[in-house]
Amino acid sequence: MSTNGMENWAVDLKDVGAIYPFQGAEVLMVILGVVFWIGWHVIQTRQESAEIKADMAADRSGDETRAAIDRY
Amino acid sequence: MEGNLNALTVIFTEFYYWVTIVMMFLIHVGFCTYEVGVSRRRNHLKTLMKNAMAIPVVTVTFYFFGWWIYFAFPNGPGIVSGGLITSNFAEPWSPLMAAHLSGVNPGEVDVTPAEAALWHRLNGVFWGAFLLFSITTASIISGSIIERARSGAFWIIAVLIGSVLWILDAAWGWHPQGWMVKLWGYHDAYASGVVHAIAGGACLAFLIVLGPRLGKFRPDGTPRDIPPHNVWLVTIGLFLIYTGFWGFYAACNIPMISPAAIAGQITGDTWTATNIYLAPTSLSAITFNFLMSLSGGMMAGYLISRGDPYWTFSAGLCGVISTSAGNDLYHPIQAMLIGAIVPAICYKLHYYVERRFKIDDAVGAVAVHGYGGFLGVVVAGFILWGQPSSPYEGFAHINPLGNFAGAVLMFLLGFIPVFIACKILNAFNLLRVPAKVELEGVDFALNHAFEASVREVGAAEKAMIK
Numbered sequence: 001m002s003t004n005g006m007e008n009w010a011v012d013l014k015d016v017g018a019i020y021p022f023q024g025a026e027v028l029m030v031i032l033g034v035v036f037w038i039g040w041h042v043i044q045t046r047q048e049s050a051e052i053k054a055d056m057a058a059d060r061s062g063d064e065t066r067a068a069i070d071r072y
Numbered sequence: 073m074e075g076n077l078n079a080l081t082v083i084f085t086e087f088y089y090w091v092t093i094v095m096m097f098l099i100h101v102g103f104c105t106y107e108v109g110v111s112r113r114r115n116h117l118k119t120l121m122k123n124a125m126a127i128p129v130v131t132v133t134f135y136f137f138g139w140w141i142y143f144a145f146p147n148g149p150g151i152v153s154g155g156l157i158t159s160n161f162a163e164p165w166s167p168l169m170a171a172h173l174s175g176v177n178p179g180e181v182d183v184t185p186a187e188a189a190l191w192h193r194l195n196g197v198f199w200g201a202f203l204l205f206s207i208t209t210a211s212i213i214s215g216s217i218i219e220r221a222r223s224g225a226f227w228i229i230a231v232l233i234g235s236v237l238w239i240l241d242a243a244w245g246w247h248p249q250g251w252m253v254k255l256w257g258y259h260d261a262y263a264s265g266v267v268h269a270i271a272g273g274a275c276l277a278f279l280i281v282l283g284p285r286l287g288k289f290r291p292d293g294t295p296r297d298i299p300p301h302n303v304w305l306v307t308i309g310l311f312l313i314y315t316g317f318w319g320f321y322a323a324c325n326i327p328m329i330s331p332a333a334i335a336g337q338i339t340g341d342t343w344t345a346t347n348i349y350l351a352p353t354s355l356s357a358i359t360f361n362f363l364m365s366l367s368g369g370m371m372a373g374y375l376i377s378r379g380d381p382y383w384t385f386s387a388g389l390c391g392v393i394s395t396s397a398g399n400d401l402y403h404p405i406q407a408m409l410i411g412a413i414v415p416a417i418c419y420k421l422h423y424y425v426e427r428r429f430k431i432d433d434a435v436g437a438v439a440v441h442g443y444g445g446f447l448g449v450v451v452a453g454f455i456l457w458g459q460p461s462s463p464y465e466g467f468a469h470i471n472p473l474g475n476f477a478g479a480v481l482m483f484l485l486g487f488i489p490v491f492i493a494c495k496i497l498n499a500f501n502l503l504r505v506p507a508k509v510e511l512e513g514v515d516f517a518l519n520h521a522f523e524a525s526v527r528e529v530g531a532a533e534k535a536m537i538k
């Protein structure tokens with residue numbers, strides 16, 4: 001039993017194709033990958049919006065902003 | 073693989089592209105260094121992360137669909153006229169898009185023995201080299217929009233330009249069978265247009281919708297200078313981009329191939345290196361021209377900017393970009409002169425556009441990449457007029473009209489879709505941070521957390537002093 005079908009290397013390499021685990025599940029892996037990618041953008045956008053909202057509520061006096069500008 | 077010579081050729085080619093990928097990573101080290109150097113302290117971290125995260129978002133999407141676009145879309149003119157080309161080996165579910173040993177396992181229904189033999193060792197490194205071009209195309213935009221664009225907006229645009237638009241133009245004009253090469257004689261060997269002009273067009277579109285940084289323009293509309301925070305970092309960054317650019321150039325070549333493998337009009341048995349169109353060139357030729365065009369650009373930039381380090385280095389880069397379309401064929405002195413004249417024009421254009429249209433391009437990317445790339449393609453059409461664009465029979469020869477039309481197409485293919493995408497993002501308030509946050513600095517929350525941690529740990533340590 002092996003996850004890529006290879007039990008040993010007593011083979012002629014020209015007869016061996018893919019050697020990654022779970023061959024046959026490529027489409028499922030692509031779907032999982034695309035979900036991860038789209039999900040990342042969605043979560044990142046929400047996090048960024050929340051951070052901007054917090055920044056808008058911060059430093060009401062403007063003192064920290066003035067100090068940051070002075071630091072260049 | 074049949075025969076040791078074939079095996080050696082494939083393994084050498086695999087290693088060659090792998091080395092170019094490593095070298096091209098330096099371009100991104102350079103971009104990050106450069107952008108952080110230009111940005112002000114209160115924006116450093118987000119500036120760094122904005123560019124750095126273009127690497128993973130473009131990588132995964134280039135795996136999912138970018139690589140397939142390159143092989144599926146060379147027919148034309150237009151997007152689908154002539155039909156898509158079947159490219160099983162480049163689909164993300166293909167067994168050849170992973171570890172593979174060249175045979176065909178029983179479950180690999182879409183893999184032919186011929187495809188497996190060719191692609192099992194080359195698919196990953198070709199994909200990687202093209203991916204690094206993709207990330208470069210996206211990164212070019214990043215610097216222009218610093219200190220006010222939302223990172224998330226940039227990453228969406230990075231996917232659009234890096235994994236869709238540029239690779240579509242590469243299928244058209246940077247593929248041995250691309251329709252622009254066949255019908256127009258388009259010649260752009262080291263990507264003046266297919267990488268730089270399209271990125272410049274996209275960059276200009278983003279900047280128009282985004283607007284300038286607060287304080288960039290005086291009440292009377294004249295521009296203020298916003299100096300780089302750290303000019304040393306800026307120049308080191310540009311030096312690193314120069315270094316990575318060597319890998320970029322090498323990756324645009326096929327390192328060794330026989331006339332039989334090209335299967336074009338070349339006769340005899342002399343093996344050669346070729347450009348991306350499979351037309352003969354050599355690493356030696358491009359080494360002459362890379363260095364001479366870089367030198368022409370730096371010398372012109374030094375004079376026209378009166379020794380300003382930022383513009384001297386940028387003009388060097390622009391010198392290379394402006395000759396890249398023809399650097400497989402130019403004489404080195406031609407490369408030097410074109411590499412000097414075009415950056416001087418781009419420098420003037422940068423300040424003209426800034427004054428006239430209120431475009432705040434923080435790093436001059438539209439000028440260096442957009443105008444430089446555009447003019448580079450146009451100039452190549454004249455200087456290389458009448459030369460064969462391809463080793464294959466029936467292809468149009470290189471000509472001024474074909475290259476001019478190609479340059480326009482490249483710039484607009486970047487400009488129009490990115491303009492529309494930015495308008496949509498802007499409509500949802502996702503393009504730009506509010507003015508208050510821009511003034512605080514986009515790192516405000518991160519800096520706050522940093523300073524709180526410093527205070528807390530400092531107080532704790534001081535309390536331990538006996």
